[in-house]
Amino acid sequence: MTERSSGRADSAVAAVATDPLRARFHRARVFSWMQAVGIVALLAVTLGTPGFLAGPSILSLLTTVSFIGCVAIGMTLITISGNIMSFALGATVGATAMVFILASNWLGFGPGLLVGLLFGSLLTGLQGLLIGWVRANPIIVSIAALALIYGVAQAFAEKGTIYAEAGTVPASVKGKIAGVPIEFIVFLLATFIAQFILSATRFGRNLFMVGSSFRAAEAVGVSTWRTVTGAYVWAGFFTSLSGIMLAIRYDSANMDYGVAYDYDAIAAVLVGGTAIGGGDGSALRTFAGGMVIAAVQVMLLLRGLRQEWQYLAAGLIVLAVIILQARGSGR
Amino acid sequence: MKLRHHLDGSHSRPFAALVACIVLLAVVDGGQGRFLSAATAYSTLQIFATISLVTLGLGLTMMIREFDLSVVGMYGMAGCIAVLSGTQHPWLGLWFALAIGVAAGIAQGFIIVRLSLSSVGVTLGGLLVFVGIAFVLTESRSLPYDNLSVALTLNERIGGIFSIRSAVALVFFAGAAAVFAWTRLGRDIIAIGSDRRAAMTAGVKVDPLVIGIFAFSGFCAALSGVLLSYSLASASPAGLSDVIAPAAAGAILGGVSLGGGSGRPLGIAAGALTLAVLRSGLNAVGAPPFVNDITMGAVLLGVAVLDGPYLTRRLIVARQWLHRATGT
Numbered sequence: 051m052t053e054r055s056s057g058r059a060d061s062a063v064a065a066v067a068t069d070p071l072r073a074r075f076h077r078a079r080v081f082s083w084m085q086a087v088g089i090v091a092l093l094a095v096t097l098g099t100p101g102f103l104a105g106p107s108i109l110s111l112l113t114t115v116s117f118i119g120c121v122a123i124g125m126t127l128i129t130i131s132g133n134i135m136s137f138a139l140g141a142t143v144g145a146t147a148m149v150f151i152l153a154s155n156w157l158g159f160g161p162g163l164l165v166g167l168l169f170g171s172l173l174t175g176l177q178g179l180l181i182g183w184v185r186a187n188p189i190i191v192s193i194a195a196l197a198l199i200y201g202v203a204q205a206f207a208e209k210g211t212i213y214a215e216a217g218t219v220p221a222s223v224k225g226k227i228a229g230v231p232i233e234f235i236v237f238l239l240a241t242f243i244a245q246f247i248l249s250a251t252r253f254g255r256n257l258f259m260v261g262s263s264f265r266a267a268e269a270v271g272v273s274t275w276r277t278v279t280g281a282y283v284w285a286g287f288f289t290s291l292s293g294i295m296l297a298i299r300y301d302s303a304n305m306d307y308g309v310a311y312d313y314d315a316i317a318a319v320l321v322g323g324t325a326i327g328g329g330d331g332s333a334l335r336t337f338a339g340g341m342v343i344a345a346v347q348v349m350l351l352l353r354g355l356r357q358e359w360q361y362l363a364a365g366l367i368v369l370a371v372i373i374l375q376a377r378g379s380g381r
Numbered sequence: 382m383k384l385r386h387h388l389d390g391s392h393s394r395p396f397a398a399l400v401a402c403i404v405l406l407a408v409v410d411g412g413q414g415r416f417l418s419a420a421t422a423y424s425t426l427q428i429f430a431t432i433s434l435v436t437l438g439l440g441l442t443m444m445i446r447e448f449d450l451s452v453v454g455m456y457g458m459a460g461c462i463a464v465l466s467g468t469q470h471p472w473l474g475l476w477f478a479l480a481i482g483v484a485a486g487i488a489q490g491f492i493i494v495r496l497s498l499s500s501v502g503v504t505l506g507g508l509l510v511f512v513g514i515a516f517v518l519t520e521s522r523s524l525p526y527d528n529l530s531v532a533l534t535l536n537e538r539i540g541g542i543f544s545i546r547s548a549v550a551l552v553f554f555a556g557a558a559a560v561f562a563w564t565r566l567g568r569d570i571i572a573i574g575s576d577r578r579a580a581m582t583a584g585v586k587v588d589p590l591v592i593g594i595f596a597f598s599g600f601c602a603a604l605s606g607v608l609l610s611y612s613l614a615s616a617s618p619a620g621l622s623d624v625i626a627p628a629a630a631g632a633i634l635g636g637v638s639l640g641g642g643s644g645r646p647l648g649i650a651a652g653a654l655t656l657a658v659l660r661s662g663l664n665a666v667g668a669p670p671f672v673n674d675i676t677m678g679a680v681l682l683g684v685a686v687l688d689g690p691y692l693t694r695r696l697i698v699a700r701q702w703l704h705r706a707t708g709t
Contacts, residue, residue: 134501137625180682184689187639189448189501190629194681197626201674313509326502358521358618362513369506376496 084374092342096349107348109231115344116233117143119337120292121311122318123237123244124174124285126336130248131281132261132328133181133188135316138195139174139289143308145199146170146293148207151303154218162218163294170290171283173199178282182275203305213302223298233295237337240288244333253280262329317368318343326372343367395635395651402655406662415665419541425654425661426547427536431609432627433550433653437557438601440632440649441594445573446641447500449595451489452602453625454511455482457618459603460610461515464526471531471611478607479600485511486599490592500595515618523617532614546608553601557646567645570594574641630677631656633684640688 101107121139128136149169154162177195180186227235248254256277259267268274292311297303322339324331346367347360410416435452442449459478467474489507493500526532535546543551561567572580573587581587610616635652637644660673686692 134499135505180686180689183691184686184695185691186685186689190633190639190681190685193626193629194678194685197630197674197678197681199678201671201678204671204674205669313505313512316505317509320502326499326505356520358513358516358519361516362510365506365509365511365513368509369503372498372502372506373492373496376498 089342092346096345099349099352101352107352111344111348112234113231115340116231116237117292117296118311118314118318119237119340120240120288120295121308122315122336122340123240123333124288125312125315125319126244126322126324126331126333127248127257127281127285127288128188129316129319129324129326130261130328130331131257131278132264133278133281134326134328135312135319136174136177136188136192136195136282136285137312138177138192138199139285139315140308140311141196141199141203141305142170142173142286142289143293143296143311144303144305145173145203146290147297147303147307148203148212148305150290150294150297151212151214155215159218159220166294166297167287167290170293171286174286174289175279175283178279178285179275181282182278200305207305211302211304214297219298219301233299236291236295240291241333241337244284244288247284248333253277257281258329260328314343314364317364320368320371320375323371323375325375392636392645392648395648395655398634399651399655399658402658402662406658406666410662410666415667416662418665421661421665422542423538423544424664425657426542427544428657428660429654430544430547430550431605432624432631432656433650434553434601434605435624435628436631436635436653437554437646437649438598439628440635440637440644440652441570442500442598443632443637443639444570444641444644445591445594446577447493447591447595449486449489449504449598450501450625451485451504451507451511452598452628454508454515455485455599455602456606456609456624457616458511458515458518459606460616461518461524461618463607464524464610464616465518467611468526468528471528475607475611478603482599482601482603483596484599486596487592489599490595493595494588494591512618519616519618521618523615526611526614526616528611529614531611535608535612546612549604549608551650553604554646554650558650561646566590571642571644574643576642626677626681627653627656630681633681638688639685640690 121143124139125135128134146166146169150162150166153165156162157165173195177191180191181188223232226232248257256267256272257280259270259272260274260277264274267277293303293307296307318340319331319336320326320339321342322331322335322337324335324339343364346363350359350363351357406416415421435456439449439452459482462481463471463474463478465474466477485507489500489503492498493503536544538544539548569580569585569590572583572585573590577587631653632644632649633639633652634655635644635649637649637652656677659676663673663676664670
């Protein structure tokens with residue numbers, strides 16, 4: 051069968067009948083073309099929106115995207131490991147913020163940072179241990195963790211919000227570096243660290259293997275439970291960055307921080323093109339996905355549509371991407 | 382023989398958990414009459430009405446080895462739709478919301494079956510879309526439902542402990558149990574959950590059944606959402622979202638295994654009732670509200686670990702390691 055220049059539907063159908071491999075390749079290429087065209091169209095509409103390139107809107111975009119972005123980077127590792135998503139990362143953001151404020155009030159800012167990061171990593175890592183070691187269902191474990199975290203947080207902090215003592219948080223971590231919000235710099239660093247872990251370490255290679263086929267990874271001698279636990283520990287680490295940054299920004303902590311971040315994060319992961327079934331994806335893609343969603347939201351706002359349309363837009367984008375992924379992978 | 386099978390089979394486990402829960406709370410109460418009272422029974426059934434139908438829908442999708450995340454979004458969206466469209470004619474709002482629930486369920490089931498996609502992914506997309514629609518419809522506000530007589534009628538006590546709302550839930554469970562007991566449908570559902578390919582070979586119409594179960598799940602979520610919003614006389618796009626944990630916990634307590642292929646409607650009813658007893662009972666004996674969250678989370682976590690396919694293997698390895706460590 052000769053290659054035709056026009057990508058008409060009937061030629062694609064014929065290809066499916068005769069040559070499944072080529073059909074899959076063809077569909078994958080159509081998918082990536084659609085993705086590219088979609089992103090270019092989106093960029094054009096976004097940049098053409100009056101006021102988008104003005105300073106304040108860009109800066110506020112960069113700050114808000116960073117909080118969700120760090121969670122999304124963590125979520126990426128969980129998704130790649132083949133465990134779909136966690137519903138407990140949003141609650142972990144709030145819990146980490148509280149632990150960070152408590153620890154900084156007690157021990158000072160530096161140790162507080164350390165305690166916060168350690169807490170988030172351990173809390174999520176523990177869930178990863180259960181998921182990796184006995185292969186407990188990841189969705190149920192994360193829903194259980196969600197209920198437990200909220201329950202324990204309520205038991206400990208009856209008043210709801212806890213405040214940082216004056217002078218605990220140094221003013222130098224609240225500003226901008228060369229005009230860029232510190233939050234965004236942390237998000238960028240997190241993206242690069244995660245990308246380095248994924249593409250340049252043995253752990254990263256194992257993670258892709260476990261995610262694409264658990265049995266195959268086990269058969270070639272990968273310690274699957276260590277890999278899955280590691281993915282969750284790192285996911286907790288990146289998530290706690292978000293909690294700590296929120297606590298620093300508002301000088302206080304509350305379990306309302308991070309509510310619904312799980313959904314925003316998985317949206318960024320999927321829009322970036324990381325496969326929901328695991329085994330494929332990257333932190334850079336999630337970074338792009340998060341920026342695309344944020345840009346769409348700011349654009350909708352600037353074009354006069356109310357905030358609630360952002361939620362609908364994000365939902366529709368995620369649904370479309372999930373369906374398109376299936377067509378692209380030729381399943 | 383048959384009796385023994387009934388006694389130690391997994392079918393009776395949900396009911397044993399329910400009885401244990403009631404006995405435990407009665408002991409904690411210590412004969413002060415706070416727990417074993419008509420008021421507690423009524424509030425238990427009200428909570429049961431709120432969570433049980435969603436649990437049934439989600440449980441059925443888990444039985445066929447899928448997972449319908451979108452019930453959370455449908456629950457909230459259906460309430461908003463009914464409150465917006467049913468002020469004058471409550472039935473109209475109800476039918477409208479139910480039709481949307483069924484249609485959305487069919488659409489999701491169709492996508493899952495046709496594109497052989499993971500149900501978690503598709504229903505996650507559905508969930509986000511439904512939540513988005515609820516926000517757009519309500520303009521991010523909490524909507525009051527001005528037809529207060531509907532709210533009063535729905536919650537009015539019948540026979541001391543029931544209300545129309547809880548009676549509706551009980552009738553649905555009775556219907557589902559009857560369908561499971563006297564038709565092929567129940568066996569077909571279990572067959573799909575145990576081994577989809579074998580079920581297909583045996584002549585079970587797998588694809589229509591899967592779509593049908595997602596439609597039923599959408600219907601259940603919509604119905605509970607509408608009944609709750611009507612009886613609270615308000616609907617909000619965000620306030621109803623903490624339903625996924627009780628629904629999943631109820632189904633699992635009710636004997637639905639995470640790997641699919643087991644569970645019964647009556648078991649699911651027992652599971653949801655256990656959670657309802659726990660919540661209203663803890664409330665009645667004056668326990669702080671977080672005890673309920675912690676208990677539910679601990680139960681879910683425990684079941685998830687006990688259901689883990691590698692648990693036995695890991696325990697054997699751990700025992701050998703322990704043996705070696707103590708032996709040398």
